[in-house]
Amino acid sequence: MTGGAREQLLDAASDIMREGDTIDLSLSELSLRAGLNSALVKYYFGNKNGLMSALLDRNMGKIVTDLGALVAKDMPPEEKLRRHISGVIDTYYTFPYLNRLMMRMIRDSAPVEAARIAERYLKPISRAYEKLIEEGVKAGKFRPVDPQLFYFSVTGAADRFFAARLVLRHCYDQADISQEMRDAYREHTIGLIMRGLLID
Amino acid sequence: MTGGAREQLLDAASDIMREGDTIDLSLSELSLRAGLNSALVKYYFGNKNGLMSALLDRNMGKIVTDLGALVAKDMPPEEKLRRHISGVIDTYYTFPYLNRLMMRMIRDSAPVEAARIAERYLKPISRAYEKLIEEGVKAGKFRPVDPQLFYFSVTGAADRFFAARLVLRHCYDQADISQEMRDAYREHTIGLIMRGLLID
Numbered sequence: 039m040t041g042g043a044r045e046q047l048l049d050a051a052s053d054i055m056r057e058g059d060t061i062d063l064s065l066s067e068l069s070l071r072a073g074l075n076s077a078l079v080k081y082y083f084g085n086k087n088g089l090m091s092a093l094l095d096r097n098m099g100k101i102v103t104d105l106g107a108l109v110a111k112d113m114p115p116e117e118k119l120r121r122h123i124s125g126v127i128d129t130y131y132t133f134p135y136l137n138r139l140m141m142r143m144i145r146d147s148a149p150v151e152a153a154r155i156a157e158r159y160l161k162p163i164s165r166a167y168e169k170l171i172e173e174g175v176k177a178g179k180f181r182p183v184d185p186q187l188f189y190f191s192v193t194g195a196a197d198r199f200f201a202a203r204l205v206l207r208h209c210y211d212q213a214d215i216s217q218e219m220r221d222a223y224r225e226h227t228i229g230l231i232m233r234g235l236l237i238d
Numbered sequence: 239m240t241g242g243a244r245e246q247l248l249d250a251a252s253d254i255m256r257e258g259d260t261i262d263l264s265l266s267e268l269s270l271r272a273g274l275n276s277a278l279v280k281y282y283f284g285n286k287n288g289l290m291s292a293l294l295d296r297n298m299g300k301i302v303t304d305l306g307a308l309v310a311k312d313m314p315p316e317e318k319l320r321r322h323i324s325g326v327i328d329t330y331y332t333f334p335y336l337n338r339l340m341m342r343m344i345r346d347s348a349p350v351e352a353a354r355i356a357e358r359y360l361k362p363i364s365r366a367y368e369k370l371i372e373e374g375v376k377a378g379k380f381r382p383v384d385p386q387l388f389y390f391s392v393t394g395a396a397d398r399f400f401a402a403r404l405v406l407r408h409c410y411d412q413a414d415i416s417q418e419m420r421d422a423y424r425e426h427t428i429g430l431i432m433r434g435l436l437i438d
Contacts, residue, residue, distance in 0.1 A: 059345065060345075137398075137401075141401060141405075144405060145259065145260075156405075160405065181429075181433075183426065183429075183430070184422070184426060187399075187422065187423055187426040187427075188426070188430075190395065190398050190399045190402060190423070191395045191398075191426070191427065191430055193398055194394040194395040194396070194397060194398025194399060195390065195391045195394040195395060195398075196394070197394060197397075197398055198337075198390050198391075198393055198394025198395075198397055198398065199387075199390045199394060201337075201341065202390060205341075205344060205356075205360060222384070222387065223387055223390070226383060226384060226387040226388070226391070227387075227391065229381075229383075229434070230383070230388075230391055230431065230434035230435065231430065231434060232434075233381075233433060233434040233435075234429070234430035234431060234432075234433040234434035235430065235433075238438050
């Protein structure tokens, strides 16, 4: 583990959420896992909510940056979208709790914090989708779908699959989603969504 | 409200979860909402967990029955699937908490209860998807997708959209998902998924 105590705490929180399929976090579990005194949470983040907010920033910040860079690339729109969907699947494989964490932060935070999350993450993603779909429609490649609804279709497919680890573990005696299953789902999702969007 | 105190308690629990976008429920809130003494929860359901389990049974039972009846119908497979996707969107519009409730029950229940949920709901749904996809492939209408992965795509799209009420309310000053938005999302989802699945 690198990056000092602050990063160690964020890594530990991320590991606990991923392994437990939960966004409920106890400070004692966190401090045990990170091998650090839980007073450091107060020092670095103010409180547990501050730590969860910092974790959200770390994960979502990367998504927004990557998506912006991808949309700006000189590349056919359908190839951009394929790469984006592929990235979304990989992100949810690594951080299956991500959407639940964001929903929780939006619901339980003060209005000013919810507005900040919307400004920094949701709105840039929304604009990137608008741009990408518009580009594809202009190029005669995409059907004119609603970008916002399309965004729900893409992230919904990824979020639901990885939230299903729980079902696999408790109902089908399957320990976890393997890299092979992730790869199969990546191909499936790209195939289904791209065929749904592209003009024949 | 009809059906006596038991149904009144289930209706009240459903209303609270839908309006609050939460699956956290307090007995005092429930008793206030239903206009009934909270001791009746103990009488009818044993405890709060029993009530949540009964609510899950009521919602999921209908889905499994409807899906089974649809698959058994003498109707082209693509028409069955269109109707099914339409029904899934309507179900999540009415019970946006449904998937989160099921995940919670699977995670927090004893293994025997998790196995019961799998047997009664997840496995029948899984078998119905297998049958429906197989039928469409045999008829030369569907691409040979993995039915389990396809199931995740369909329910993921619906679940994610309605879980997003929270985002609309807190980030975009939109009070709720209107019937018009539901209808637009229904058309969008059917279009995207059917085009993704059908052979050109």
